Amino acid sequence: MNNKEFAKRVRVDIVEVFQKMGYGHYGGCLSIVECLSVLYNGESFINMKNLKDPNRDYVILSKGHAGPALYASMHIKGILDDSLFFSLNENGTSLPSHPDKNKTPGIDMTTGSLGQGVAVATGIAYKNQVENRGNYVYAIVGDGELNEGQCWEAFQFAASKNLRNFVVFIDDNKKQIDGLTKDICDLRDLSEKLKTFGFETIRVDGKEVDAIEKALHDCKHSSYVGPKAIILETIKGQGVQSIEEIHNNHHMRPDSALDAKITANLNRLKWELENAIYE
Amino acid sequence: MNKELREVYVETVRDIALNDDNVFVLEADLATSMGTDTLKHELGNRYINVGIAEGQAICVAAGIAAAGGVAFVHSFASFLTRRAFDQIFISLAYAKQHAILIGSDAGITTETNGGTHMCFEDMALMRSIPNAYVYDISDTISLEEVLRYSYTKKGLHYIRTARKKVDKLYDNKNVDIEKGYSILKRGKDITLMVSGILAGEALKAADLLAEYSIDVQVVNIHKVKPIPCDIVQASIKKGVIFTLENHNVIGGLGSAIAEYTSAHSPVYVYRMGVQNQFGQVGKLDYLKNVYGLDFVSIADTIRKNFKKEVQI
Numbered sequence: 001m002n003n004k005e006f007a008k009r010v011r012v013d014i015v016e017v018f019q020k021m022g023y024g025h026y027g028g029c030l031s032i033v034e035c036l037s038v039l040y041n042g043e044s045f046i047n048m049k050n051l052k053d054p055n056r057d058y059v060i061l062s063k064g065h066a067g068p069a070l071y072a073s074m075h076i077k078g079i080l081d082d083s084l085f086f087s088l089n090e091n092g093t094s095l096p097s098h099p100d101k102n103k104t105p106g107i108d109m110t111t112g113s114l115g116q117g118v119a120v121a122t123g124i125a126y127k128n129q130v131e132n133r134g135n136y137v138y139a140i141v142g143d144g145e146l147n148e149g150q151c152w153e154a155f156q157f158a159a160s161k162n163l164r165n166f167v168v169f170i171d172d173n174k175k176q177i178d179g180l181t182k183d184i185c186d187l188r189d190l191s192e193k194l195k196t197f198g199f200e201t202i203r204v205d206g207k208e209v210d211a212i213e214k215a216l217h218d219c220k221h222s223s224y225v226g227p228k229a230i231i232l233e234t235i236k237g238q239g240v241q242s243i244e245e246i247h248n249n250h251h252m253r254p255d256s257a258l259d260a261k262i263t264a265n266l267n268r269l270k271w272e273l274e275n276a277i278y279e
Numbered sequence: 280m281n282k283e284l285r286e287v288y289v290e291t292v293r294d295i296a297l298n299d300d301n302v303f304v305l306e307a308d309l310a311t312s313m314g315t316d317t318l319k320h321e322l323g324n325r326y327i328n329v330g331i332a333e334g335q336a337i338c339v340a341a342g343i344a345a346a347g348g349v350a351f352v353h354s355f356a357s358f359l360t361r362r363a364f365d366q367i368f369i370s371l372a373y374a375k376q377h378a379i380l381i382g383s384d385a386g387i388t389t390e391t392n393g394g395t396h397m398c399f400e401d402m403a404l405m406r407s408i409p410n411a412y413v414y415d416i417s418d419t420i421s422l423e424e425v426l427r428y429s430y431t432k433k434g435l436h437y438i439r440t441a442r443k444k445v446d447k448l449y450d451n452k453n454v455d456i457e458k459g460y461s462i463l464k465r466g467k468d469i470t471l472m473v474s475g476i477l478a479g480e481a482l483k484a485a486d487l488l489a490e491y492s493i494d495v496q497v498v499n500i501h502k503v504k505p506i507p508c509d510i511v512q513a514s515i516k517k518g519v520i521f522t523l524e525n526h527n528v529i530g531g532l533g534s535a536i537a538e539y540t541s542a543h544s545p546v547y548v549y550r551m552g553v554q555n556q557f558g559q560v561g562k563l564d565y566l567k568n569v570y571g572l573d574f575v576s577i578a579d580t581i582r583k584n585f586k587k588e589v590q591i
Binding site: 054058100101102108109110112113115116119120121122123124125126127128130149150153154156157160161 | 303324325327329330332334335338339340341342343345346347348365366369370373374375
């Protein structure tokens with residue numbers, strides 16, 4: 001299927017599972033849908049017969065609270081089946097809120113303590129590069145997560161070791177739990193920062209799968225012998241209007257009024273899928 | 280010939296790494312202090328200096344493990360365990376990654392680097408991590424054996440050690456790390472359990488106490504977690520158990536033993552070590568005196584307290 005359809009299916013999955021649970025990290029899951037869709041719908045090399053293939057591409061969701069978005073992408077791809085996907089956060093589940101490589105198949109790293117996933121990803125990239133495997137390591141970081149100094153230790157390491165197989169996606173949805181990222185701890189010119197840290201950096205529209213895919217292709221064909229950063233201009237709650245409209249949409253437990261609005265948005269998405277409207 | 284502990288570290292890790300392409304050796308800008316900079320040429324890309332970034336060192340080790348390898352990570356005990364604790368806890372232990380961490384300049388062996396560098400709480404921190412292995416090194420033989428043991432056993436291993444010379448304790452490699460302890464001196468009156476570099480002081484204290492007709496059994500504990508329960512159990516019948524460590528009396532060897540005895544038998548456990556204090560500059564002998572870790576102070580404490588009983 002094309003990336004737009006894949007993304008729409010992932011979005012429907014996320015809303016459905018959160019409605020079933022009655023709560024969820026709506027904002028940061030929805031903003032990363034397009035990026036994850038591009039990766040899971042073909043750009044990331046996954047060996048479906050051997051998820052631990054040492055030559056696979058690695059995807060590390062450093063912003064681990066977006067676990068459900070990762071799971072939805074894996075569900076649509078066919079790595080997780082229906083019953084596992086819908087067991088999200090149930091008592092005793094093997095699908096916990098934050099990804100756990102020891103509980104769920106296909107998860108490359110356990111994440112949740114912000115800043116650590118991206119740093120671990122540089123370690124994975126380092127080992128794979130010195131072993132000349134030719135694969136890629138993708139790390140997904142939130143803009144709020146960049147408050148953590150660990151991220152910058154990771155970036156310095158990636159650049160100083162010339163990790164050309166390392167691509168970091170930054171979900172620049174402009175918000176963190178307590179407000180706008182520019183009010184809590186202003187990132188200023190993120191592109192300039194990353195360039196000075198030694199990353200070849202592109203900023204793209206994070207709502208457009210084609211733009212993300214093109215950016216990734218440009219990274220792969222780049223002659224730059226070092227790490228790459230793709231900054232995604234996104235909206236927290238992306239693609240579900242009733243969620244986008246809410247200022248504090250990091251983690252929500254919708255009341256019945258909001259739930260009704262979400263259902264309306266969900267039904268529209270489903271209708272579009274049934275009628276092959278993917279835009 | 281009595282080698283420095285850092286020499287033994289380099290030799291052992293070199294031997295392991297040259298025989299296994301999946302082994303990596305990591306430093307956080309203390310390679311020169313530990314002598315591992317010589318490994319750069321022999322190991323090439325499998326030797327990594329991340330710079331002054333202990334959290335990054337731990338995360339890189341976790342990445343190496345996630346990609347099928349295993350890393351030896353060194354820094355001073357203080358920076359490795361206190362500074363990078365969440366990284367150790369989450370990216371290594373919680374994620375079930377195999378890694379071997381070496382915290383050097385343990386306790387008072389930091390000497391003149393002083394209070395900011397001196398770590399008396401690394402065992403307390405590391406013991407609280409589920410499934411972690413915690414070792415306190417007493418000499419070159421136990422260091423080599425612990426390094427080899429932790430390489431073969433999947434899990435999180437924390438090895439605290441001095442860097443330079445310590446008194447030789449063992450003659451041959453009869454140090455059983457799986458068992459976790461060695462009886463250095465048999466005695467029938469009371470037990471003195473010691474870990475790390477104070478093993479020598481414990482033996483000297485036992486000699487002194489013999490003059491008072493107190494026959495002390497000295498047990499060297501190599502593996503503080505999991506604590507070797509059998510020797511603790513066996514020691515209970517002798518009465519008071521004295522413990523001695525180059526570490527805070529909160530959370531280390533003494534606490535581990537007291538945790539066991541409190542659940543099994545009302546024996547008095549007298550914990551000798553650093554009495555919940557900060558570190559300071561000083562040469563080793565001075566610091567031993569300041570913190571009551573010299574053999575005269577130890578013998579004195581034992582002589583005054585060995586008849587203590589738990590009041591019920």
